[in-house]
Amino acid sequence: MSPHDGARAAEDWLTLRRAADSQARDRGASGLLELLMQHLEAHGAHAVVVVDVGAGTGANRVYLQARLPWPQRWVVVDVDPRHLEHPDHGDATRVEAEVATVGHLLADLAARETDPVVLTCAALLDVLPTAELEALAGAVLRHRVPALLSLTVTGHVELEPADPDDDLVRRLFDDHQRRRACAGPEAAAVLTALLEAGGARVRSAPTPWVLDADRSHLLRRWLDERLAAAVEQAIASPDPADHLRALTAWHRRRRVQLDSGGLAARVHHVDLLVLPH
Ligand SMILES: C[S@@+](CC[C@H](N)C(=O)[O-])C[C@H]1O[C@@H](n2cnc3c(N)ncnc32)[C@H](O)[C@@H]1O
Structure with a gap:
């Protein structure tokens, strides 16, 4: 078993979430994107090199490519080689590697590239070990690259x-x-504290998913995945039986509500923009 197995993402899950991700970013984080563009413009950008870590099947590239007003070269990084084969990576340079190695990649790009480099990721930070968050912060600080996370x-x-x-499920899931x-x-x-301690400026914006009857497929899948994680956690607890009974009953109630269109969820996320001083 690889140490990254727990962080792997199913391709159909990444496909299913794309529209909700785009909507959440457009609604919540367009101001951060605007600030990033102002920063790049102030640094004379005519083209940019974008490094996407934990790139999955290319959703972040599809989202940002259409919104950045310059020619772009993309480098996409993921531990999962199957995701790197996805056609949405287009002509990007594909690198099978873990986030912890991104410092080497940025050093390499700094030696070769004259255009500004931007680091980005989407739906990644909460699946990373803290040691990889530290490596990511160190790389951003050392190479003074702007980052949209x-x-x-x-x-x-x-x-x-x-x-x-709901609270039991939340505790087990978390x-x-x-x-x-x-x-x-x-x-x-954690990442914000590391970056600010190193002198970077970090701004944040809320990017919640709004899941209702219009996004019932994603809501159903999200609910099932949430339950599966909670069950796995309950089984590993010292006294699983009560928790498992409660989880089964919770899921049954939620499925009835879903089937009748009577369930909605707001799943909170945060976007970060890191600008070097
Ligand atoms: C939830 S998916 C998000 C994928 C994509 N960014 C998106 O928005 O659809 C997380 C991705 O990060 C990758 N990943 C997880 N841990 C990683 C690590 N330590 N280094 C590099 N990639 C990692 C997974 O293989 C997966 O493709």
């Missing part, structure tokens, strides 16, 4: 209607995210 889960979820066992020495829902705060 999107769609990090915060752990805050609002379900309508509320259910007495603890599941914290396994393998990951910061999970604290990832954005």
